[in-house]
Amino acid sequence: MITIVLSDIHLGNGAGYDIFAGDAVLPPVLTAAARQRARVILNGDTFDFLMNEDPLELDAARATAQARAIVANPSTAAVMAGLGEVLAAGGEVVLRLGNHDAEVALAEVQAVLRGALQQPPEVAARLAFERGDNPSLLTVGGARILLAHGEHNDPWNRLDYKNLPSAGDGPKFRYPPGSRLVKTLLNPLKRGFGMRFADLLKPDFQGAVLTALAVDPTSMRLIFQGNTARLLWQLFRKSGEGMTFADGEEGEGNLGIADALDQAGLSADERAAMESAVDPEGAATFADEDVLDGARFKLARAGLKLYAAAQRALTGTTGDRYFDLRPDDGEWTEARRLADKFAADAVVLGHTHSARWKQEPGLAFVNTGTWIHLMRLPAASDDDATWLGFLDTIRRNPSLDAARGPAAPLVTRFTGLVIHEDPAGGALLQLVEWQAGAAPAVLASGAVAARSTAAR
Known part of the structure; x- marks a missing residue:
């Protein structure tokens, strides 16, 4: 047998x-x-x-x-x-x-x-x-x-x-925390914002979060409301407290998202712009859209590289x-x-x-x-223009629906x-x-x- x-x-x-x-x-x-x-x-x-x-x-x-x-x-x-x-x-x-x-x-x-x-x-x-x-x-x-x-x-x-x-x-x-994060974050990103790509970025949760931030920062503040907004705080600061999903639940510990954000290399202005974008009580508009765009690009590249590292996706043209x-x-x-x-x-x-x-x-x-399905990413050695084009494709078609136009390729x-x-x-x-x-x-x-x- x-x-x-x-x-x-x-x-x-x-x-x-x-x-x-x-x-x-x-x-x-x-x-x-x-x-x-x-x-x-x-x-x-x-x-x-x-x-x-x-x-x-x-x-x-x-x-x-x-x-x-x-x-x-x-x-x-x-x-x-x-x-x-x-x-x-x-x-x-x-x-x-x-x-x-x-x-x-x-x-x-x-x-x-x-x-x-x-x-x-x-x-x-x-x-x-x-x-x-x-x-x-x-x-x-x-x-x-x-x-x-x-x-x-x-x-x-x-x-x-x-x-x-x-x-x-x-x-x-x-x-386990990973299952609750699927329900609390990844499913709403897919359901409410059409971000089908987010689920394909598993098992790297941090990469999915950074990429979602880059595609639509306001999605985060709309998903995380009430007590779950405490989770969102870890996107920018490690509080030392366990993050929770509901009153009375045990803390989840460090989600590792703040560390991942640090590795994205945002400037002080870019970090402030992104922090304002996801603040549940913040404004929806920004004084300098160029600063926010720069933050989004860095977040997307960092998030997708985390996924690429987890999957060892070193894709070529063939x-x-x-x-x-x-x-x-x-x-x-x-x-x-x-x-x-x-x-x-x-x-x-x-x-x-x-x-x-x-x-x-x-x-x-x-x-x-x-x-x-898995996503095919640009190579780590590709220039910024290639990564910007890839990010723009995801932002225009986050559902990866070929009927809506060019979409990030799946493999x-x-x-x-x-x-x-x-x-x-x-x-x-x-x-x-x-x-x-x-x-x-x-x-x-x-x-x-x-x-x-x-x-x-």
Whole structure:
């Protein structure tokens, strides 16, 4: 049995927030997996329960309704049917939780998902669910392969598994700060100001905020009203207090936005102009629009560079290999830590939306990437005129709607990990890219020896 590991698919309900881009690619991949009687492991954020207008509370009835809306979306329905094919053919499907689909822990939601497989109950019952409070350890050909979504090392998105129930309401469950920021900031930016690009700038929240400021500073003061305006204060000053979303809630700690703003290099006049623009009680006009425009450009370039650094988007005109697969030192250090702690020969993560590959004697590290749209940015070496033109395109068409004229280009790279058992012992890992109408492309591959012979 081969194993296919996919992460960060982000299937939504089709109601305007969706970022899933693999409609034409993922269902055929699953049909092919069914023919091979494969094991398919969905390693977190398969669904996105944050893309709606509902309050951010773990309510079983609300979560069930959200799940029904998600599986009713034709894009999601086709993927669920493909997973059903895998099970019907004798394969396996394992669905692990991520920080955008904590609701999948609920038995009520699991029943909706099983019903969407379009299979008899005895087949649908074989759909397996796994929480993410501990990693999964696969043994393939004697090699130990660790799987985790990856939010465990991200304090902004780490799930409160201690209070996450397996059925019913979760009154004590507290969504992580990143989820609340999606609801409080990113969703309103998309809904009220058409800033579709903001959601695509995840997982770098600071970059999304700086870019939104550059596109429309007044959007911030309209979104942050009342007590939530305290969050906005961190755009310019670190208060030392935790920022909160509602009276009585715990502080969120430092959002890191003030630090990001400092790195943008605004002059004193530019900072003052931008601070006035987002002040909930400030004026809507400015004495010197040139100063504000200069601030916007610096913020946009700083924000998009933060995103580019997170994604390693080094795009050229051809788009060939527009992502660098090499992990940074922090990613590799975390992979090494997990491997040592759990005696693993390979570590497989998701969460960051960035495909990664690195192998050294005794350890292979893979990030399986994502199935959403991503923005193609100017190169870091491009001149100011190029970046100004890019910013102007976003400001004129923040919804990225081609029908409205020129739009910032989007790119996709649908990647995942394919694991084969080596008849001679150990496992063969392949980081694969799928494209519509083309054979899968192997971006990187390597053999992992059986544990009894692996050199640690």
